[in-house]
Amino acid sequence: MADARTAVNPLFLREEDLRQAIELLFFAYRDFTGEADQLLVEFGFGRAHHRVIYFVGRQPGMTVSELLGILKITKQSLSRVLGTLVTEGFVTQRRGERDRRQRLLHLTAKGADLERRLTERQRQLIAAAYRAAGAEAVDGFRKVLLGIVNPADRATLLDQRRGRP
Amino acid sequence: MADARTAVNPLFLREEDLRQAIELLFFAYRDFTGEADQLLVEFGFGRAHHRVIYFVGRQPGMTVSELLGILKITKQSLSRVLGTLVTEGFVTQRRGERDRRQRLLHLTAKGADLERRLTERQRQLIAAAYRAAGAEAVDGFRKVLLGIVNPADRATLLDQRRGRP
DNA sequence: CAGATAGGGCAGTAATGTTGACATATTCTC
DNA sequence: GAGAATATGTCAACATTACTGCCCTATCTG
Incomplete structure:
Protein backbone atom coordinates (compact mmCIF):
# COMPACT_ATOMS: atom_id res chain seq x y z
CA MET A 1 0.00 0.00 0.00
CA ARG A 123 16.84 14.39 30.02
CA GLN A 124 17.84 10.79 29.55
CA LEU A 125 14.43 9.93 28.14
CA ILE A 126 14.59 12.83 25.71
CA ALA A 127 18.18 12.11 24.79
CA ALA A 128 17.35 8.49 24.01
CA ALA A 129 14.37 9.49 21.90
CA TYR A 130 16.44 12.12 20.09
CA ARG A 131 19.23 9.68 19.34
CA ALA A 132 16.83 7.04 18.10
CA ALA A 133 15.01 9.50 15.88
CA GLY A 134 17.97 11.34 14.39
CA ALA A 135 18.84 14.98 13.88
CA GLU A 136 16.30 15.71 11.17
CA ALA A 137 13.48 14.28 13.22
CA VAL A 138 14.57 16.42 16.15
CA ASP A 139 14.24 19.55 14.05
CA GLY A 140 10.78 18.48 13.00
CA PHE A 141 9.80 17.75 16.57
CA ARG A 142 10.85 21.25 17.56
CA LYS A 143 9.06 22.90 14.68
CA VAL A 144 5.75 21.21 15.33
CA LEU A 145 5.78 21.74 19.07
CA LEU A 146 6.70 25.37 18.62
CA GLY A 147 3.70 25.69 16.35
CA ILE A 148 1.45 24.40 19.10
CA VAL A 149 2.79 26.82 21.72
CA ASN A 150 1.05 30.18 21.90
CA PRO A 151 2.89 32.96 20.03
CA ALA A 152 4.06 34.81 23.14
CA ASP A 153 5.82 31.86 24.71
CA ARG A 154 6.98 30.71 21.30
CA ALA A 155 8.92 33.94 20.96
CA THR A 156 10.46 33.44 24.38
CA LEU A 157 11.51 29.90 23.57
CA LEU A 158 13.11 31.07 20.35
CA ASP A 159 14.89 33.92 22.09
CA GLN A 160 16.42 31.57 24.61
CA ARG A 161 17.99 29.60 21.81
CA ARG A 162 19.83 32.72 20.70
CA GLY A 163 21.58 32.87 24.04
CA ARG A 164 19.46 35.65 25.46
CA PRO A 165 18.34 34.58 28.95
CA MET B 1 28.15 31.61 14.51
CA ARG B 123 -7.39 19.16 15.82
CA GLN B 124 -7.32 22.65 14.42
CA LEU B 125 -4.35 23.54 16.57
CA ILE B 126 -2.46 20.45 15.47
CA ALA B 127 -3.44 20.91 11.85
CA ALA B 128 -2.19 24.48 11.85
CA ALA B 129 1.09 23.45 13.46
CA TYR B 130 1.48 20.58 11.00
CA ARG B 131 0.85 22.79 8.00
CA ALA B 132 3.25 25.43 9.23
CA ALA B 133 5.96 22.88 9.91
CA GLY B 134 5.66 20.77 6.77
CA ALA B 135 5.49 17.05 6.10
CA GLU B 136 9.08 16.25 7.00
CA ALA B 137 8.79 17.97 10.32
CA VAL B 138 5.61 16.04 11.03
CA ASP B 139 7.44 12.78 10.53
CA GLY B 140 10.14 13.92 12.90
CA PHE B 141 7.58 15.00 15.47
CA ARG B 142 6.03 11.54 15.35
CA LYS B 143 9.34 9.76 15.59
CA VAL B 144 10.54 11.65 18.63
CA LEU B 145 7.24 11.46 20.51
CA LEU B 146 7.01 7.74 19.81
CA GLY B 147 10.46 7.39 21.28
CA ILE B 148 9.28 9.03 24.48
CA VAL B 149 6.24 6.79 24.84
CA ASN B 150 6.79 3.53 26.73
CA PRO B 151 7.34 0.52 24.47
CA ALA B 152 3.97 -1.12 25.16
CA ASP B 153 1.87 1.87 24.15
CA ARG B 154 4.29 2.65 21.37
CA ALA B 155 3.47 -0.69 19.78
CA THR B 156 -0.25 0.03 20.12
CA LEU B 157 0.09 3.42 18.51
CA LEU B 158 2.02 1.92 15.62
CA ASP B 159 -0.53 -0.86 15.18
CA GLN B 160 -3.35 1.62 14.90
CA ARG B 161 -1.61 3.27 11.99
CA ARG B 162 -1.69 0.01 10.12
CA GLY B 163 -5.47 0.01 10.28
CA ARG B 164 -5.80 -2.48 13.09
CA PRO B 165 -8.10 -0.99 15.73
C1' DC C 1 -17.41 -26.27 42.73
C1' DA C 2 -13.18 -23.19 43.59
C1' DG C 3 -10.58 -19.59 42.27
C1' DA C 4 -9.80 -15.82 39.22
C1' DT C 5 -11.55 -11.82 36.93
C1' DA C 6 -14.55 -7.54 35.77
C1' DG C 7 -16.70 -4.21 37.78
C1' DG C 8 -18.57 -1.35 41.45
C1' DG C 9 -18.78 0.86 46.09
C1' DC C 10 -17.39 3.05 50.62
C1' DA C 11 -14.36 5.65 53.76
C1' DG C 12 -10.71 8.53 54.40
C1' DT C 13 -7.00 11.45 52.73
C1' DA C 14 -3.93 14.44 49.88
C1' DA C 15 -2.42 17.51 46.13
C1' DT C 16 -3.65 20.93 43.21
C1' DG C 17 -6.36 24.09 41.60
C1' DT C 18 -10.06 27.94 41.96
C1' DT C 19 -12.32 32.79 43.58
C1' DG C 20 -12.58 36.81 46.27
C1' DA C 21 -11.35 39.88 49.64
C1' DC C 22 -7.87 42.13 52.00
C1' DA C 23 -3.10 43.75 53.86
C1' DT C 24 1.61 45.55 53.34
C1' DA C 25 5.45 47.40 51.30
C1' DT C 26 7.23 49.76 47.61
C1' DT C 27 7.48 52.33 43.40
C1' DC C 28 5.74 55.44 40.06
C1' DT C 29 3.30 59.59 38.59
C1' DC C 30 1.51 63.99 38.79
C1' DG D 1 4.56 64.67 48.87
C1' DA D 2 -0.09 62.64 47.94
C1' DG D 3 -2.22 59.17 45.60
C1' DA D 4 -2.36 55.51 42.24
C1' DA D 5 -0.36 51.41 40.78
C1' DT D 6 2.34 47.30 41.49
C1' DA D 7 4.47 43.02 43.75
C1' DT D 8 3.72 40.03 47.00
C1' DG D 9 1.49 37.55 50.67
C1' DT D 10 -2.50 35.73 53.25
C1' DC D 11 -7.14 34.21 54.85
C1' DA D 12 -11.34 31.55 54.00
C1' DA D 13 -14.07 28.43 51.43
C1' DC D 14 -14.45 25.25 47.96
C1' DA D 15 -13.98 21.80 43.67
C1' DT D 16 -11.57 18.38 41.09
C1' DT D 17 -8.72 14.76 40.67
C1' DA D 18 -6.09 11.60 42.43
C1' DC D 19 -4.71 8.05 45.99
C1' DT D 20 -5.09 3.64 49.41
C1' DG D 21 -7.40 -0.06 51.47
C1' DC D 22 -11.14 -2.95 52.05
C1' DC D 23 -15.23 -5.26 50.67
C1' DC D 24 -19.00 -6.85 47.57
C1' DT D 25 -21.42 -9.12 43.48
C1' DA D 26 -21.60 -11.29 39.17
C1' DT D 27 -19.48 -14.05 36.02
C1' DC D 28 -16.18 -16.94 33.79
C1' DT D 29 -12.89 -20.81 33.65
C1' DG D 30 -10.66 -24.91 34.88
Whole structure:
Protein backbone atom coordinates (compact mmCIF):
# COMPACT_ATOMS: atom_id res chain seq x y z
CA MET A 1 0.00 0.00 0.00
CA ALA A 2 1.61 3.25 -1.15
CA ASP A 3 1.59 6.06 1.36
CA ALA A 4 0.53 8.98 -0.78
CA ARG A 5 -0.07 11.08 2.27
CA THR A 6 3.43 12.18 3.02
CA ALA A 7 4.90 11.55 -0.39
CA VAL A 8 2.57 13.67 -2.48
CA ASN A 9 0.56 16.11 -0.48
CA PRO A 10 1.90 17.10 2.89
CA LEU A 11 -1.14 19.21 3.66
CA PHE A 12 -3.69 16.48 3.31
CA LEU A 13 -4.37 15.75 6.93
CA ARG A 14 -6.68 12.90 7.64
CA GLU A 15 -8.77 12.66 10.74
CA GLU A 16 -6.61 9.70 11.62
CA ASP A 17 -3.40 11.73 11.44
CA LEU A 18 -4.74 14.35 13.79
CA ARG A 19 -6.03 11.80 16.24
CA GLN A 20 -2.67 10.13 16.25
CA ALA A 21 -1.06 13.44 17.11
CA ILE A 22 -3.46 13.96 20.00
CA GLU A 23 -2.67 10.53 21.34
CA LEU A 24 1.05 10.92 20.86
CA LEU A 25 0.96 14.06 22.93
CA PHE A 26 -1.11 12.42 25.62
CA PHE A 27 1.01 9.28 25.95
CA ALA A 28 4.34 11.04 25.58
CA TYR A 29 3.48 13.67 28.16
CA ARG A 30 2.10 11.07 30.53
CA ASP A 31 5.24 8.96 30.34
CA PHE A 32 7.54 11.95 30.34
CA THR A 33 6.17 13.38 33.56
CA GLY A 34 5.89 9.91 35.08
CA GLU A 35 9.68 9.70 35.09
CA ALA A 36 10.06 12.41 37.68
CA ASP A 37 6.94 11.61 39.65
CA GLN A 38 8.49 8.55 41.27
CA LEU A 39 11.32 10.60 42.69
CA LEU A 40 9.03 13.41 43.78
CA VAL A 41 6.98 11.22 46.07
CA GLU A 42 10.13 10.41 48.05
CA PHE A 43 10.25 14.07 48.97
CA GLY A 44 6.54 14.38 49.50
CA PHE A 45 6.32 16.71 46.53
CA GLY A 46 4.06 16.76 43.51
CA ARG A 47 4.38 17.97 39.99
CA ALA A 48 3.68 21.53 41.00
CA HIS A 49 6.82 21.55 43.13
CA HIS A 50 8.78 20.12 40.25
CA ARG A 51 7.65 22.83 37.90
CA VAL A 52 8.65 25.54 40.35
CA ILE A 53 12.04 23.97 40.97
CA TYR A 54 12.59 23.53 37.28
CA PHE A 55 11.82 27.06 36.20
CA VAL A 56 13.60 28.70 39.13
CA GLY A 57 16.63 26.59 38.32
CA ARG A 58 16.33 27.56 34.72
CA GLN A 59 16.21 31.26 35.41
CA PRO A 60 17.68 32.13 38.80
CA GLY A 61 16.52 35.43 40.18
CA MET A 62 13.10 35.01 38.63
CA THR A 63 10.28 36.96 40.28
CA VAL A 64 7.05 35.50 41.57
CA SER A 65 5.12 37.29 38.85
CA GLU A 66 7.23 35.80 36.12
CA LEU A 67 6.72 32.36 37.55
CA LEU A 68 2.98 32.88 37.72
CA GLY A 69 2.99 33.91 34.08
CA ILE A 70 4.78 30.75 33.07
CA LEU A 71 2.78 28.30 35.11
CA LYS A 72 -0.52 30.04 34.42
CA ILE A 73 -1.91 29.22 37.84
CA THR A 74 -3.19 31.53 40.55
CA LYS A 75 -1.10 33.30 43.14
CA GLN A 76 -2.76 31.22 45.79
CA SER A 77 -1.87 27.91 44.22
CA LEU A 78 1.72 28.95 43.74
CA SER A 79 1.92 30.39 47.21
CA ARG A 80 1.39 27.07 48.94
CA VAL A 81 3.88 25.22 46.82
CA LEU A 82 6.47 27.95 46.95
CA GLY A 83 5.97 28.34 50.68
CA THR A 84 6.75 24.68 51.23
CA LEU A 85 9.84 24.82 49.08
CA VAL A 86 11.14 27.87 50.94
CA THR A 87 10.34 26.43 54.37
CA GLU A 88 12.07 23.17 53.57
CA GLY A 89 15.11 24.91 52.20
CA PHE A 90 14.94 24.20 48.48
CA VAL A 91 14.30 27.77 47.35
CA THR A 92 15.35 31.15 48.73
CA GLN A 93 13.67 34.49 48.28
CA ARG A 94 15.88 37.56 48.13
CA ARG A 95 14.57 41.05 48.08
CA GLY A 96 15.15 42.72 44.72
CA GLU A 97 17.65 45.57 44.72
CA ARG A 98 16.17 47.58 41.91
CA ASP A 99 12.63 46.94 43.11
CA ARG A 100 12.51 45.99 46.73
CA ARG A 101 8.95 44.68 46.46
CA GLN A 102 10.15 41.77 44.42
CA ARG A 103 11.22 38.46 45.89
CA LEU A 104 13.84 37.08 43.57
CA LEU A 105 13.78 33.30 43.58
CA HIS A 106 16.88 31.13 43.67
CA LEU A 107 17.53 27.45 44.30
CA THR A 108 19.59 26.53 47.32
CA ALA A 109 22.29 23.89 46.89
CA LYS A 110 19.74 21.38 48.14
CA GLY A 111 17.22 22.67 45.61
CA ALA A 112 19.69 22.57 42.76
CA ASP A 113 20.55 19.02 43.68
CA LEU A 114 16.94 17.92 43.58
CA GLU A 115 16.44 19.76 40.33
CA ARG A 116 19.32 17.85 38.79
CA ARG A 117 18.03 14.53 40.00
CA LEU A 118 14.53 15.22 38.75
CA THR A 119 15.50 16.55 35.39
CA GLU A 120 18.18 13.95 34.88
CA ARG A 121 15.66 11.21 34.19
CA GLN A 122 13.70 13.35 31.83
CA ARG A 123 16.84 14.39 30.02
CA GLN A 124 17.84 10.79 29.55
CA LEU A 125 14.43 9.93 28.14
CA ILE A 126 14.59 12.83 25.71
CA ALA A 127 18.18 12.11 24.79
CA ALA A 128 17.35 8.49 24.01
CA ALA A 129 14.37 9.49 21.90
CA TYR A 130 16.44 12.12 20.09
CA ARG A 131 19.23 9.68 19.34
CA ALA A 132 16.83 7.04 18.10
CA ALA A 133 15.01 9.50 15.88
CA GLY A 134 17.97 11.34 14.39
CA ALA A 135 18.84 14.98 13.88
CA GLU A 136 16.30 15.71 11.17
CA ALA A 137 13.48 14.28 13.22
CA VAL A 138 14.57 16.42 16.15
CA ASP A 139 14.24 19.55 14.05
CA GLY A 140 10.78 18.48 13.00
CA PHE A 141 9.80 17.75 16.57
CA ARG A 142 10.85 21.25 17.56
CA LYS A 143 9.06 22.90 14.68
CA VAL A 144 5.75 21.21 15.33
CA LEU A 145 5.78 21.74 19.07
CA LEU A 146 6.70 25.37 18.62
CA GLY A 147 3.70 25.69 16.35
CA ILE A 148 1.45 24.40 19.10
CA VAL A 149 2.79 26.82 21.72
CA ASN A 150 1.05 30.18 21.90
CA PRO A 151 2.89 32.96 20.03
CA ALA A 152 4.06 34.81 23.14
CA ASP A 153 5.82 31.86 24.71
CA ARG A 154 6.98 30.71 21.30
CA ALA A 155 8.92 33.94 20.96
CA THR A 156 10.46 33.44 24.38
CA LEU A 157 11.51 29.90 23.57
CA LEU A 158 13.11 31.07 20.35
CA ASP A 159 14.89 33.92 22.09
CA GLN A 160 16.42 31.57 24.61
CA ARG A 161 17.99 29.60 21.81
CA ARG A 162 19.83 32.72 20.70
CA GLY A 163 21.58 32.87 24.04
CA ARG A 164 19.46 35.65 25.46
CA PRO A 165 18.34 34.58 28.95
CA MET B 1 28.15 31.61 14.51
CA ALA B 2 28.07 28.25 12.73
CA ASP B 3 25.69 25.70 14.16
CA ALA B 4 27.85 22.62 14.26
CA ARG B 5 25.31 20.81 16.37
CA THR B 6 22.89 19.71 13.71
CA ALA B 7 25.19 20.03 10.73
CA VAL B 8 27.99 17.82 11.90
CA ASN B 9 27.08 15.64 14.80
CA PRO B 10 23.42 14.97 15.39
CA LEU B 11 24.13 13.01 18.54
CA PHE B 12 25.89 15.77 20.40
CA LEU B 13 23.14 16.86 22.69
CA ARG B 14 23.82 19.87 24.78
CA GLU B 15 22.21 20.49 28.12
CA GLU B 16 20.54 23.39 26.42
CA ASP B 17 18.97 21.20 23.75
CA LEU B 18 17.49 18.87 26.30
CA ARG B 19 16.15 21.68 28.43
CA GLN B 20 14.53 23.18 25.39
CA ALA B 21 12.80 19.88 24.71
CA ILE B 22 11.51 19.73 28.27
CA GLU B 23 10.12 23.22 27.97
CA LEU B 24 8.64 22.61 24.55
CA LEU B 25 6.74 19.66 25.92
CA PHE B 26 5.55 21.63 28.91
CA PHE B 27 4.35 24.67 27.00
CA ALA B 28 2.90 22.73 24.08
CA TYR B 29 0.97 20.40 26.34
CA ARG B 30 -0.25 23.25 28.50
CA ASP B 31 -1.58 25.18 25.52
CA PHE B 32 -2.87 22.09 23.78
CA THR B 33 -5.03 21.01 26.71
CA GLY B 34 -6.00 24.60 27.42
CA GLU B 35 -7.94 24.64 24.16
CA ALA B 36 -10.47 22.12 25.35
CA ASP B 37 -10.52 23.22 28.98
CA GLN B 38 -12.50 26.34 28.20
CA LEU B 39 -15.28 24.30 26.64
CA LEU B 40 -15.22 21.71 29.39
CA VAL B 41 -16.04 24.19 32.14
CA GLU B 42 -19.29 25.02 30.35
CA PHE B 43 -20.35 21.45 31.01
CA GLY B 44 -18.92 21.34 34.50
CA PHE B 45 -16.39 18.79 33.39
CA GLY B 46 -12.65 18.56 33.83
CA ARG B 47 -9.84 17.04 31.86
CA ALA B 48 -10.56 13.62 33.26
CA HIS B 49 -13.98 13.66 31.60
CA HIS B 50 -12.42 14.74 28.37
CA ARG B 51 -9.97 11.87 28.40
CA VAL B 52 -12.72 9.35 28.98
CA ILE B 53 -14.90 10.81 26.25
CA TYR B 54 -11.98 10.91 23.90
CA PHE B 55 -10.85 7.33 24.31
CA VAL B 56 -14.34 5.87 24.37
CA GLY B 57 -15.09 7.77 21.18
CA ARG B 58 -11.88 6.49 19.74
CA GLN B 59 -12.61 2.88 20.48
CA PRO B 60 -16.31 2.23 20.99
CA GLY B 61 -17.08 -0.89 22.98
CA MET B 62 -13.98 -0.45 25.10
CA THR B 63 -14.07 -2.10 28.51
CA VAL B 64 -13.48 -0.38 31.80
CA SER B 65 -10.24 -2.33 32.27
CA GLU B 66 -8.89 -1.17 28.94
CA LEU B 67 -9.70 2.41 29.79
CA LEU B 68 -7.97 2.08 33.15
CA GLY B 69 -4.90 0.73 31.39
CA ILE B 70 -4.77 3.70 29.06
CA LEU B 71 -5.36 6.41 31.61
CA LYS B 72 -3.18 4.77 34.24
CA ILE B 73 -5.36 5.94 37.10
CA THR B 74 -7.16 3.92 39.75
CA LYS B 75 -10.56 2.32 39.42
CA GLN B 76 -11.88 4.67 42.02
CA SER B 77 -10.79 7.79 40.19
CA LEU B 78 -12.28 6.58 36.95
CA SER B 79 -15.45 5.44 38.63
CA ARG B 80 -16.55 8.89 39.65
CA VAL B 81 -15.86 10.46 36.29
CA LEU B 82 -17.42 7.63 34.35
CA GLY B 83 -20.42 7.59 36.67
CA THR B 84 -21.09 11.25 35.98
CA LEU B 85 -20.81 10.77 32.26
CA VAL B 86 -23.23 7.84 32.33
CA THR B 87 -25.70 9.60 34.61
CA GLU B 88 -25.72 12.71 32.46
CA GLY B 89 -26.16 10.71 29.29
CA PHE B 90 -22.84 11.11 27.53
CA VAL B 91 -21.73 7.50 27.81
CA THR B 92 -23.63 4.21 27.89
CA GLN B 93 -22.56 0.91 29.40
CA ARG B 94 -23.71 -2.25 27.68
CA ARG B 95 -23.21 -5.66 29.10
CA GLY B 96 -20.70 -7.66 27.08
CA GLU B 97 -22.13 -10.61 25.16
CA ARG B 98 -19.08 -12.81 25.19
CA ASP B 99 -18.29 -11.91 28.79
CA ARG B 100 -21.26 -10.60 30.68
CA ARG B 101 -19.14 -9.17 33.45
CA GLN B 102 -17.83 -6.51 31.13
CA ARG B 103 -19.44 -3.14 30.66
CA LEU B 104 -18.73 -2.07 27.11
CA LEU B 105 -18.51 1.69 26.83
CA HIS B 106 -20.04 3.71 24.03
CA LEU B 107 -20.73 7.38 23.48
CA THR B 108 -24.32 8.49 23.12
CA ALA B 109 -25.18 10.96 20.36
CA LYS B 110 -24.83 13.67 22.98
CA GLY B 111 -21.44 12.29 23.99
CA ALA B 112 -20.24 12.03 20.42
CA ASP B 113 -21.28 15.61 19.84
CA LEU B 114 -19.31 16.85 22.83
CA GLU B 115 -16.35 14.76 21.77
CA ARG B 116 -16.38 16.40 18.35
CA ARG B 117 -16.59 19.86 19.82
CA LEU B 118 -13.78 19.22 22.26
CA THR B 119 -11.45 17.56 19.84
CA GLU B 120 -12.23 19.98 17.06
CA ARG B 121 -10.23 22.77 18.64
CA GLN B 122 -7.32 20.52 19.34
CA ARG B 123 -7.39 19.16 15.82
CA GLN B 124 -7.32 22.65 14.42
CA LEU B 125 -4.35 23.54 16.57
CA ILE B 126 -2.46 20.45 15.47
CA ALA B 127 -3.44 20.91 11.85
CA ALA B 128 -2.19 24.48 11.85
CA ALA B 129 1.09 23.45 13.46
CA TYR B 130 1.48 20.58 11.00
CA ARG B 131 0.85 22.79 8.00
CA ALA B 132 3.25 25.43 9.23
CA ALA B 133 5.96 22.88 9.91
CA GLY B 134 5.66 20.77 6.77
CA ALA B 135 5.49 17.05 6.10
CA GLU B 136 9.08 16.25 7.00
CA ALA B 137 8.79 17.97 10.32
CA VAL B 138 5.61 16.04 11.03
CA ASP B 139 7.44 12.78 10.53
CA GLY B 140 10.14 13.92 12.90
CA PHE B 141 7.58 15.00 15.47
CA ARG B 142 6.03 11.54 15.35
CA LYS B 143 9.34 9.76 15.59
CA VAL B 144 10.54 11.65 18.63
CA LEU B 145 7.24 11.46 20.51
CA LEU B 146 7.01 7.74 19.81
CA GLY B 147 10.46 7.39 21.28
CA ILE B 148 9.28 9.03 24.48
CA VAL B 149 6.24 6.79 24.84
CA ASN B 150 6.79 3.53 26.73
CA PRO B 151 7.34 0.52 24.47
CA ALA B 152 3.97 -1.12 25.16
CA ASP B 153 1.87 1.87 24.15
CA ARG B 154 4.29 2.65 21.37
CA ALA B 155 3.47 -0.69 19.78
CA THR B 156 -0.25 0.03 20.12
CA LEU B 157 0.09 3.42 18.51
CA LEU B 158 2.02 1.92 15.62
CA ASP B 159 -0.53 -0.86 15.18
CA GLN B 160 -3.35 1.62 14.90
CA ARG B 161 -1.61 3.27 11.99
CA ARG B 162 -1.69 0.01 10.12
CA GLY B 163 -5.47 0.01 10.28
CA ARG B 164 -5.80 -2.48 13.09
CA PRO B 165 -8.10 -0.99 15.73
C1' DC C 1 -17.41 -26.27 42.73
C1' DA C 2 -13.18 -23.19 43.59
C1' DG C 3 -10.58 -19.59 42.27
C1' DA C 4 -9.80 -15.82 39.22
C1' DT C 5 -11.55 -11.82 36.93
C1' DA C 6 -14.55 -7.54 35.77
C1' DG C 7 -16.70 -4.21 37.78
C1' DG C 8 -18.57 -1.35 41.45
C1' DG C 9 -18.78 0.86 46.09
C1' DC C 10 -17.39 3.05 50.62
C1' DA C 11 -14.36 5.65 53.76
C1' DG C 12 -10.71 8.53 54.40
C1' DT C 13 -7.00 11.45 52.73
C1' DA C 14 -3.93 14.44 49.88
C1' DA C 15 -2.42 17.51 46.13
C1' DT C 16 -3.65 20.93 43.21
C1' DG C 17 -6.36 24.09 41.60
C1' DT C 18 -10.06 27.94 41.96
C1' DT C 19 -12.32 32.79 43.58
C1' DG C 20 -12.58 36.81 46.27
C1' DA C 21 -11.35 39.88 49.64
C1' DC C 22 -7.87 42.13 52.00
C1' DA C 23 -3.10 43.75 53.86
C1' DT C 24 1.61 45.55 53.34
C1' DA C 25 5.45 47.40 51.30
C1' DT C 26 7.23 49.76 47.61
C1' DT C 27 7.48 52.33 43.40
C1' DC C 28 5.74 55.44 40.06
C1' DT C 29 3.30 59.59 38.59
C1' DC C 30 1.51 63.99 38.79
C1' DG D 1 4.56 64.67 48.87
C1' DA D 2 -0.09 62.64 47.94
C1' DG D 3 -2.22 59.17 45.60
C1' DA D 4 -2.36 55.51 42.24
C1' DA D 5 -0.36 51.41 40.78
C1' DT D 6 2.34 47.30 41.49
C1' DA D 7 4.47 43.02 43.75
C1' DT D 8 3.72 40.03 47.00
C1' DG D 9 1.49 37.55 50.67
C1' DT D 10 -2.50 35.73 53.25
C1' DC D 11 -7.14 34.21 54.85
C1' DA D 12 -11.34 31.55 54.00
C1' DA D 13 -14.07 28.43 51.43
C1' DC D 14 -14.45 25.25 47.96
C1' DA D 15 -13.98 21.80 43.67
C1' DT D 16 -11.57 18.38 41.09
C1' DT D 17 -8.72 14.76 40.67
C1' DA D 18 -6.09 11.60 42.43
C1' DC D 19 -4.71 8.05 45.99
C1' DT D 20 -5.09 3.64 49.41
C1' DG D 21 -7.40 -0.06 51.47
C1' DC D 22 -11.14 -2.95 52.05
C1' DC D 23 -15.23 -5.26 50.67
C1' DC D 24 -19.00 -6.85 47.57
C1' DT D 25 -21.42 -9.12 43.48
C1' DA D 26 -21.60 -11.29 39.17
C1' DT D 27 -19.48 -14.05 36.02
C1' DC D 28 -16.18 -16.94 33.79
C1' DT D 29 -12.89 -20.81 33.65
C1' DG D 30 -10.66 -24.91 34.88
